[in-house]
Amino acid sequence: MSKPSLPQGTRDFGPETVRKRNYILDTIKNVFELYGFQPLETPAMENLETLMGKYGDEGDKLIFKILNNGLNDPKNLEKAKIGFDNILSGKSDRNFTERALRYDLTIPFARYVAMNHSLLNFPFKRYQVQPVWRADRPQKGRYREFWQCDADVAGSTSLMNEVEFVHIYDAVFTKLGLKGYELRINSRMVLAALAEKCGGTALLTDITVAIDKLDKIGLDKVTEELSGKGLTPEQIIIIEKYLTIEGDNASKIEGARKLVGDIDQGAKGLSALQFILSKTGPGIPLHLDFTLARGLNYYTGTIFEAKAPAEIKMGSIGGGGRYDDLTGLFGVKDVPGTGISFGVDRIYDVMEELNVFPNDINVSTQVMFLNAGDDNDVFRLMQLLRREGIRSELFHENQKIDRQYKYAEKKSIPFVVSMGNGSIQVKDIRTGIVTVMSEQELLNMRFV
């Protein structure tokens, strides 16, 4: 008998972890609902062609594919062999595998919108909280199964959506107790204008990819990389000027306007950013950050990033942005989108480090009745408590009292009730205080 184990990069979530995760997820979902977003769930499996080619070559390699069933049935042998040869030569093949596991929540959302386009009420504001799977090399903080938590609006170009997303981030992080978190904002249009200023939009990807690394490798290495990509010293000076724009939000807008304000895209991007900043109002730590690029290529407008409080070495705990064309890949045109995502696993780690989970989060059962043998009165009383919404249990067997108390302690059950000789004793096992009370008093207790 081999010892059971878990696949690499996957995790069991025991009771305490599930409760803490649900605390985060429920907080986020409630805020999404407060802002008029509606829940959507899509299947874990998608057709292979729905996913392939959507995440770049690297992404394609990380998609988990599902083997067709019945392949070792003799009548499918030939079919399976052809499929296998195809897949080995780099083609994917329906004979062999035609389904794969969800890699993110955006493509399934786009697929859903494309499939249900004529039925939906636009703008369609949906949120989705589900696991995704990636065959990445597992490492600290990187899993093969992890949760995404997205809100997107399909079918609206209004910048009020961006303003709302800023408020959603703030409401969630404030409720979760992440004081000191930071929101950064930029626009892909400004980056596109910068590329144009440097000599052409063809440079946009190179520039974006290089800038995206600024935090990690520093300005010198970024300019080195750009020079390696063939940018001239004159072009690199423009980019350096851009990356070193400083000051408060208003002065930064001014600085950028001097640099790229004469380019149509630049003017539009900057006035969009100005609109979002002015509508957001004070009290929200929203910072214009022209060095924010975000790797994903489908963003075309405003981009966001949420950072953990500076004292925690964690970096991004959320991000998002605007994309002009959500469903074009699936044959439905003119559906713009904008969305944000919360990094649940990282938020969990940050909250652990800051110690901001509520104390009572791990109280499951509130009261345990000692088992002193067959006693219908105990069961009757417990059922009455449960009817009042008090989470209660009876120890399963008439074992030694010590053993029963030990179970209650290990399960963090705060109250233990013993009954006998017509009296009810309630012990608060956190303080050790025992109170004798009547049945009615017990039923009126709140057990907190």
Place this chain on the structure above:
Amino acid sequence: MSKPSLPQGTRDFGPETVRKRNYILDTIKNVFELYGFQPLETPAMENLETLMGKYGDEGDKLIFKILNNGLNDPKNLEKAKIGFDNILSGKSDRNFTERALRYDLTIPFARYVAMNHSLLNFPFKRYQVQPVWRADRPQKGRYREFWQCDADVAGSTSLMNEVEFVHIYDAVFTKLGLKGYELRINSRMVLAALAEKCGGTALLTDITVAIDKLDKIGLDKVTEELSGKGLTPEQIIIIEKYLTIEGDNASKIEGARKLVGDIDQGAKGLSALQFILSKTGPGIPLHLDFTLARGLNYYTGTIFEAKAPAEIKMGSIGGGGRYDDLTGLFGVKDVPGTGISFGVDRIYDVMEELNVFPNDINVSTQVMFLNAGDDNDVFRLMQLLRREGIRSELFHENQKIDRQYKYAEKKSIPFVVSMGNGSIQVKDIRTGIVTVMSEQELLNMRFV
């Protein structure tokens, strides 16, 4: 561009469906918590050897296997080919696939208990609500991705667990409004005694499998099948007597005692059933049903089945039972288990047919503000409402009023607010009634 589609047997859940499903799932989870059960979540993927061989030959065929990644990397070619040959010859092969999708929640639970045995607080009462995947031929009411909703106790032989499960079923079905549901109970020990009475425990599987079909094929066909399995007319007469035991619960126990009460297992099983019936008390539709067999072979004690109200042609909406050996398959001995399961998809269909979902379940946004152009006052007021917990949204653009109302109607938003000239008008779009009010009055409204 091919039209996007979903894999056969899978479903998207749009907002209304998610809300209704969550209503069911939250009701069940809350009752599990009231009874001291704690949440567990396990990964969608398990190692292949964790799952294979646990569900019988038919089950093995229905397990979705995941292709190892990087197989079409040239350096993995030889490895992949060997793996492919192995899998074609009926062996599963780690070169080729070493992971598979969860097939049920019981085996992952057993794997979890075995892996964490020394850390757990026994009896370990866990509930688990997650999707499972089976490569079954899709048909009405049968999906390839569906949700299971289980509660199990590991490490207790106390029959009070069974009594609690009866109360859990009753609490859930009552809260969901499923008047007329029925709970049936039997014991595998009684069936084992019947087999012994007929000539030997070797007959238990044949007898159980045949009895399991009684509802569908009738008594004559059952005896025909048993006769085909080689049972003698004398043996079949005993089984017929058993299957036609009638009366209320007490008379049925008497009838069975006469038939198998002299067999040790029979006496034990009957007194267990008697205990559960007597502890359950009146008011719960718990019926002894000696024809209940339940196909799964790992049950060894009490077995349960929950039936939809008789006016709905649906059959089983839940089931469960006791198994002596939960973790033996994973090398950990002496962990008995008992558990129940809710059939969420079927409960959903029954509730739709009975029309018992609460009316307000599909109210997401409670109030929509009309968009009449740039107006900071509207946004400020909306944020105040949201702070009070009122789910609010502002229509995204300054479009025609008709268009804005249409959006609200389609989304079942009950209240629409328009502001202008210093006055606030609130329209209840269900009645058409418009009320003019002050800001303070608006903030005090409950929007139901």
